[in-house]
Each structure stands twice: as C-alpha cells, then as structure tokens.
Amino acid sequence: MAMLIIALTVSTFTTSPAWTYMTGNYVWSVAVSGDGAYAIAGSDDMHTYFFDTRSADAKPLWSYGTQGYVRHVAISRNGSRAAASDVAGGVFFFERPRLSDAPDWVFRSDHPIDALVLSGGGDYLAAGDRRGNVYLFETGRTNPLIWQSSIPGGVLALSLSESRALAATGTKGGLYFFGAFPSTSYQWSFKEHTNIPCLAFVDDLPQIVAAGGDGSLYLIDTSGQLLDRRELGGALSALSVSVRTRHVVSGSTNGDVSIFHVEGRLEEIATAETKNPVTSIALSNDGECVAVANANGTISMFDDSLANRIWIFKAGAMVHSLSMSADGRILVAGSDTGAVYLFAEQGSVVSGMMSLYVVLVVLIVIAVVIALAIWRRKRS
DSSP states (O other): HHHHHHHHHSSOOOOOOOOOOOOOOOOEEEEOOOTSSSEEEEEETTTTEEEETSSSSSOOOOEOSSSSSSSEEETTTTSEEEEEETTTSSEEESSSSTTTTSSSEEOOSSSOOEEEETTSSSSSSEEEEEEEEEEETTTHHHHHEEEEEHHHHHHEEEEETTTTTEEETTSOOOOOEEEETOOSSSSSEEOOOSOEEEEETTTTTTTTEOOOOOOOOEEEETTOOOEEEEEEESSSEEEETTTTTTTTEEEEETTEEEEESSSSSHHHHHEEEEEOOOOEEEOOOOOEEEEETTTSEEEEEETTTTTOEEEEEEEEEEEEEEEEEEEEEEEEETTTTTTEEEEEEETTEEEEHHHHHHHHHHHHHHHHHHHHHHHHHHOO
C-alpha cells in the first residue's frame, strides 16, 4: 500500500508521453478541456479525434471524417461541448462529444475556415474565413448562426471574452473589436502595419493582448486605446494568457519566450532564449507552468521564471499546437508526424491509473508466487 501512495502523489511531469496516438497526417490543432478530462485533435487526414485523457491507452472515443483538412479544434472547460473546422469551409459543433461522434450541426462557408474559438462554457462559437467573414453562433439554437460580419482581408485569429465580446485580426493588418453581442459590425479597429497572428482577452480588466508580426506585444483596452507596447524582436508567433494570474507569455520566430504581468501595462517578469522558432505556447491557469513547442520538434516545460527547463521531449517533427489543462497537469500536443501526444503529471488521474495498474500487476504476480509456493509445499 505504501508503494501505491508514493506512486499517486508524485507531482512531477513525466518526461515521455503517457500515450501517443498516430493519425494519418499532420496534426495542426489540439485542445484539452479545463479539467483535463477530454481532448480533441484535428488532422490533415480529414478527421477530428476525441479522447478521454483518463484512459490508459491512446484509443480515441471516436473520430469524425470531414471534406477537408481539419486545421482548428476547440473544447469547452468541462469537455461537454466541442467544435472543429476544415479548409473546405466546414464548421462542426458537438453538443455531447463524449457520448456521440455525430455533430449536432454543421455550417458551411464558401471559403476555408482559418480561425475558430469557443466560449468557456461552450454557449457561443465564432469562426472566421479566408475571405474576411466572421460568423457568430449560439450553439444551443436550432438555427445557430446569429450574425455575420466581415473585416478587411482574411481572418487570422479570433478571441472571445467571458463577457461575450469578440475581437478579430486580419491578413491586411489590424485588430477589430466587435464588442458585446448582438453588435453586427466592429466598433473600432486598431491599425498597425503588421499582421497580428495571435490575440487574447484578459477578461477581468478587460483588455486585449495582441502579438504582432513586427515583434511587438500590444496591450489595448476595449475602447481601442493603446495602453502599452513592448518591442521584443522577431515576429511574434505564439501567445497564451492566464486570466487568473493575469500572466501573458509570448513566443517569437527567433526563439525568444517572454512572460509579462498585465496590470494596465505589460510588466516583464522573465525571458528565455530557446534558439528555435516558437510554434506554440501553453500556460497553466496558475501561471506556474509554461510549455513551449519549437520548429525543430522539441517540446519543453519551464517554470514561471523560465530559468528552469523542467523537461524536454523531442517529437521528431514540427509541433504545431499545444494545449494545457487549467491546473497544468495535462498537456496535449500535435505534430507533423501525425502524432497526438498526452503528457501528464505523475500525480494526475492518467498517471495515477497507470501507477495503479502497475501496482495491481505486481500484487497479482506476488499472489501467484505465494500460491505456487503453498501448492508446492503441500505436494511435498
């Protein structure tokens, strides 16, 4: 029993995946629920995969085939709702994905969907296409599309706040704020001569953090006023925000990773050089764990000081997407090998189940050995 207690209370991340699932092509997007119980992945094999992360094996609960490469997926905090989109213009919404592989509804645009975001509770879903159209859905309605608008150029990224405000960025530069629903056109735009590939709301302030292709990190309030700008060098390529601690972490094409605290301005906490372009970043809700993926196929876990690299894993090909549970105990990654990786703290449910399995096997072996010894003694 002492062995079991030790196995289940270690709180360090495993340095190799708890499991790996191979899809048939590149994996561009993964997402894990806030509680870490469920994950979803989209692959260029034109399938969406849904997983119970607590399972000891990598077999998905289901996979759903589409008409195009699946480049974006999303999941609600508790895993009760999920969504995916493909380059054929499809948007797919799953009401109870752990129970059924069939989408509750499908929407089709005439253009590839390049951005997708689901609200924390899963009640609202936004999508943006390559023509600049922005679609907003109320997921529980029979006719879910509640409005449509557009921005100049194609849609690069979307962010949806807890107060239901929506912001988008476009291929012709600029950030467009739509405000609270049911506003059908953007209230203001913030124009810079650069693309903004990533943005996120810091909900309780409320403010928006935007990562620029010019190497600048912008902090903008919801009236459109620029509050702060940090020139970091190298085009920014990844962004993650902890709403609880107001921490923001950014990554750039020159390999730099920086952490800031948002308090009306961007206060730099730490920075690190990874020496390879950053392709994705995930930050735990407590701001204490930072996962970084690089173009050379490495995944690294840092503490919040960025001074200590807790572990590193070599995926063997570019990792496009990372997603971390709110408590930082589950990390999901997708790579160009077609692999979906699940990493877990040894104290998590997944590692606990695996540890319990190992202990049970050991106990069974011991019981068999003892029974065999007793039987031999009786025979003699």
